[in-house]
Amino acid sequence: MxxxxxxxxxxxxxxxxxxxxxxxxxxxxxxxxxxxxxxxxxxxxxxxxxxxxxxxxxxxxxxxxxxxxxIRGKFNIRDRMLDLIDWKGDENVLDIGTGRGLLMIGAAKRLKTGKAIGIDIWNAVDLSGNFIENTFKNVELEGVKDKVEIKHQDVRQMSFTDNSFDVIFSLLCLHNIEDKEERALAYCEIARVLKSGGTALIADYTNITEYAKALAQVGLKVEKPKSYLLQAYGLMWMVIATKDVS
Ligand SMILES: C[S@@+](CC[C@H](N)C(=O)[O-])C[C@H]1O[C@@H](n2cnc3c(N)ncnc32)[C@H](O)[C@@H]1O
CATH class of the missing domain: 1.10.287 (Helix Hairpins)
Structure with missing residues (x-):
């Protein structure tokens, strides 16, 4: 293991x-x-x-x-997602379905005083070697231990208080929730924990129109989804959603 x-x-x-x-x-x-x-x-x-x-x-x-x-595409997608944020270095970042820490660690490398939190339920079928121990190992090897936190949490029921995160990433996670009504819980949670003025970037190979519509329904401002087929070497779309400053 x-x-x-x-x-x-x-x-x-x-x-x-x-x-x-x-x-x-x-x-x-x-x-x-x-x-x-x-x-x-x-x-x-x-x-x-x-x-x-x-x-x-x-x-x-x-x-x-x-x-x-x-082997290649997901690192391109990670870099694309990270490059879409205008980093100041003090952000609170959430990576939903972090797996072995791809976006959480990538974000941590761009932070100075901020923190990147990765949540997952570590489903073995979704990623090879998908164990929390391997996520910790990557964090250690990448030298970002002081800037990350790893939590065993389901996106449908997160423990964070409202308006906690400046940036939320999720790559290839939400399609794993098979039931549409269950996915709806995830959209509500994403909107809830995103700060006013914050940005959520959700990338997946399917369901992207649903994500865009649903995130708009829960009150976020959503850009038209874009395709990242060439960068991913396969099916990949991304939706960017922001929360108005209240
Ligand atoms: C295909 S992997 C992608 C991992 C990582 N984002 C990456 O790109 O390397 C999907 C991840 O989503 C996680 N996941 C699936 N359902 C989840 C849920 N309901 N809440 C949190 N994480 C979930 C899986 O355990 C898995 O680690």
């Missing part, structure tokens, strides 16, 4: 899904090789095998894109 790593490691997102895509791809390719050609009414049918092989390209491409995202 505990990873004796000497370099920061932010894991592979949805490793089970990647394995599944590659497995389906390999199975289709093998099936393609073994499907014999046959004749119907004297017409030789020999394209079925090739069809399987072509079909195999779809899961293989999806698996490859997800893998490349984890």
């Amino acid at each position: 505990y990873n004796h790593q000497s370099k920061p490691n932010y894991g592979i997102d949805a490793p089970g899904t990647i394995r599944y895509f590659f497995l389906i791809g390999v199975m289709l390719t093998i099936a393609g090789w073994f499907v014999p050609s046959f004749s119907i009414l004297g017409i030789k049918i020999s394209f079925i095998g090739s069809m399987f092989c072509v079909m195999a390209l779809v899961p293989i491409a999806l698996g490859t894109s997800m893998l490349v995202y984890s």
Whole structure:
């Protein structure tokens, strides 16, 4: 469980899904090789095998894109998200679904007196090596121990008081809440803990229109979601929401 790593490691997102895509791809390719050609009414049918092989390209491409995202794309997305904030250095930052600390640590590196808090429930299926111990290890290796706090918390029910954070990040987290009504709890919580004048940046590969609409409904000012497909090497959209100064 505990990873004796000497370099920061932010894991592979949805490793089970990647394995599944590659497995389906390999199975289709093998099936393609073994499907014999046959004749119907004297017409030789020999394209079925090739069809399987072509079909195999779809899961293989999806698996490859997800893998490349984890190896390269997510660091591009992290940097994009961090660059969208006009840092002063004294911000209180929340990273929702921090996993192994990607955005929490990235934010901490831009802080002087501020603090970055990462919350998660450390679901093993969502990220490889997704254990709180590995998040602590990354924090240590990145030298940001004095600027971060790590908490085991569900986004749907956060312990923070209202108006706590200047900046909220969430990368590839909210889609993991499968039920729409449950996701609605998360939007309310995000709006509640965001400070007046604060900014929330939510990036995900799906549901982004829902996030935009829902965040507007809970009182935030929401920009039109943007695609970050090229930077992520796969599906990725981001919504930026701000809370008016009251
Ligand atoms: C795909 S990982 C992404 C981790 C990290 N943001 C990154 O980009 O490396 C999604 C994370 O969301 C967390 N998560 C899922 N549901 C959550 C919830 N209801 N509250 C808090 N975190 C959650 C998972 O445990 C996992 O660490």
